[in-house]
Amino acid sequence: MSNNFFDRLKQGAAEAGKKAQLTVEVNRLKLQISSKEKEIQRQYTQMGELVYRHAQQHGVETIPADCVRIVDEINRMRSEINQIEQKIRSLKSEVHCPACGKVNPTGTNFCTSCGTHLVQPAAAPIEVEVLDRRENLEDTENDSATPKCASCGREVMEGKPFCHHCGAAVQP
Numbered sequence: 001m002s003n004n005f006f007d008r009l010k011q012g013a014a015e016a017g018k019k020a021q022l023t024v025e026v027n028r029l030k031l032q033i034s035s036k037e038k039e040i041q042r043q044y045t046q047m048g049e050l051v052y053r054h055a056q057q058h059g060v061e062t063i064p065a066d067c068v069r070i071v072d073e074i075n076r077m078r079s080e081i082n083q084i085e086q087k088i089r090s091l092k093s094e095v096h097c098p099a100c101g102k103v104n105p106t107g108t109n110f111c112t113s114c115g116t117h118l119v120q121p122a123a124a125p126i127e128v129e130v131l132d133r134r135e136n137l138e139d140t141e142n143d144s145a146t147p148k149c150a151s152c153g154r155e156v157m158e159g160k161p162f163c164h165h166c167g168a169a170v171q172p
Contacts (some may be wrong), residue, residue, distance in 0.1 A: 048070070051063055051067050051071075052070075052071055052074060055067065055068070055071045056071075060072075089103075090106075093105055093106040093107075094106060095108060095118050095119075097111035097113065097114060097116050097118060098116065098118075098119075099111065099114050099116040100113050100114040100116065102114070104118060104164065105164075108164035109164060109165055109166070109167070110162055110163060110164055110165070110166065110167030111162060111164075111167075112157050112160035112161070112162050112163075112164050113160070113161065113162065114162065115161075115162035115167045115168075115169065116167070117167060146158075147170070149163040149165065149166060149168055149170065150168065150170075150171050151163060151166050151168035152165050152166040152168065154166070156170050
């Protein structure tokens with residue numbers, strides 16, 4: 001009888017081993033399927049980006065009508081993103097240069113990196129007054145220590161190649 005018991009035990013262990021191997025193989029195959037499905041989604045995304053770029057370059061008349069709706073939705077969402085980014089820049093008192101994309105403090109007339117004239121976001125008159133007063137106070141407080149622009153005579157931001165007031169190149 002003990003021989004029979006060990007035989008059944010061996011048989012049970014062998015069946016458990018086969019089931020474990022089967023489970024491992026099934027999971028490996030499911031992982032392959034998942035990987036292929038992710039690649040398909042990546043290809044769909046890439047195809048969508050190509051259709052979107054084509055519509056931007058050649059007009060929406062050249063793409064299927066179903067895609068036009070998606071292009072319009074993407075454009076709407078990008079516009080919302082731009083508005084949100086503007087709110088963030090406003091909260092952080094920043095202006096992005098349209099030419100080089102560098103961040104400049106609000107109140108800066110010219111980009112300190114490339115010298116491009118900056119368009120300031122609309123601000124309430126009180127905010128402008130406070131900014132102007134602060135700027136004037138800074139001008140009178142640090143007359144001797146801060147470098148001045150050779151063109152307009154106003155203080156320049158240290159280490160910046162262009163004056164943020166007039167856009168002139170800063171002389172080292």
